[in-house]
Amino acid sequence: MKRREFITLLVGVVATTSLSWPLAAHAQQRVPRIAVLLISGPEFMGPYREALRDLGYVDGKNIQIEVRSAGGQVSRLPELAAALVRSKVDIIVASLTPAVTAAKNATRDIPIVMAPAGDPVGTGLIASLARPGGNVTGLSGTGAELNSKNLEVIREILPTARHVAIMANPSDPFTRPFLEQIRKGAQAVGFDIQPIMVSRSEELEGAFAAMIRERAEAFIAQASLPLKLMADLALKHRLPSFAAQKNAVQAGFLASYSASFAERGRDLAGYVDKILKGAKPADLPVQQPSTFELTINLKTAKALGLTISPTLLARADEVIE
Numbered sequence: 008m009k010r011r012e013f014i015t016l017l018v019g020v021v022a023t024t025s026l027s028w029p030l031a032a033h034a035q036q037r038v039p040r041i042a043v044l045l046i047s048g049p050e051f052m053g054p055y056r057e058a059l060r061d062l063g064y065v066d067g068k069n070i071q072i073e074v075r076s077a078g079g080q081v082s083r084l085p086e087l088a089a090a091l092v093r094s095k096v097d098i099i100v101a102s103l104t105p106a107v108t109a110a111k112n113a114t115r116d117i118p119i120v121m122a123p124a125g126d127p128v129g130t131g132l133i134a135s136l137a138r139p140g141g142n143v144t145g146l147s148g149t150g151a152e153l154n155s156k157n158l159e160v161i162r163e164i165l166p167t168a169r170h171v172a173i174m175a176n177p178s179d180p181f182t183r184p185f186l187e188q189i190r191k192g193a194q195a196v197g198f199d200i201q202p203i204m205v206s207r208s209e210e211l212e213g214a215f216a217a218m219i220r221e222r223a224e225a226f227i228a229q230a231s232l233p234l235k236l237m238a239d240l241a242l243k244h245r246l247p248s249f250a251a252q253k254n255a256v257q258a259g260f261l262a263s264y265s266a267s268f269a270e271r272g273r274d275l276a277g278y279v280d281k282i283l284k285g286a287k288p289a290d291l292p293v294q295q296p297s298t299f300e301l302t303i304n305l306k307t308a309k310a311l312g313l314t315i316s317p318t319l320l321a322r323a324d325e326v327i328e
Contacts, residue, residue: 043055121146128147174229223246226249250263
């Protein structure tokens with residue numbers, strides 16, 4: 008190669024490289040945006056953020072967490088999910104079946120992490136636990152075990168009770184298996200089950216009136232319903248309240264047997280970490296919880312005039328006073 012040609016080629020390479028370096032640097036500096044789609048309150052966000060920090064991800068530095076809540080209105084989830092997709096977030100962490108369903112309906116490209124979803128195979132969110140396929144992976148709820156345990160807790164607190172109402176959300180794809188699981192568990196502990204369907208917050212007053220008329224002695228609430236409002240109404244009507252979500256007890260429910268929030272946070276952070284490092288949701292097996300916790304709200308028990316046995320209190324992982 009002649010000297011003049013070599014110099015011309017070298018100048019071209021340098022010029023091209025000098026233009027490409029800032030673009031590459033800009034791409035490397037881009038902060039991944041992790042969306043969290045919720046039906047209502049913050050739920051697992053504390054343990055989730057802590058677990059992300061343990062993996063080296065700090066919100067506002069090397070990741071950006073964007074929380075979107077439907078404020079207890081499931082009907083708002085599709086528009087929130089669509090807005091997240093339009094804003095081109097990198098991952099959507101969606102809590103509970105309606106939120107995961109809304110996210111999946113909004114995108115087939117952005118990775119979605121269930122946090123968790125009930126019966127994700129039965130509701131069509133994934134192909135299988137081992138190989139979920141598509142863009143959805145994450146955590147599967149263990150509804151049958153949890154609801155059976157909550158029925159056992161009701162029996163321990165209310166040994167003579169017979170009538171238990173179930174507050175269910177007809178717009179939640181998990182509602183049918185949720186009710187089926189409770190009906191099966193109720194037979195073992197001798198409860199008559201009364202399903203009460205609630206689609207909107209405005210229907211809750213009527214739902215509680217119906218439970219009182221039917222002489223319900225306690226109720227279990229589905230997690231996709233507005234738990235804080237239900238907790239307040241339960242105290243007003245002096246009705247013991249139970250759920251398979253620890254945050255329900257934090258909101259004022261009497262008791263819950265639920266999956267560990269700390270474990271959930273660690274597992275969710277692990278999925279986010281793997282996806283940010285290039286893993287595909289289709290190849291990440293769905294996990295089920297292995298650690299559970301009993302939470303009792305002693306303040307609520309006292310307000311209802313109930314005495315919790317020392318044996319049950321000793322077994323509780325957390326007692327709210």
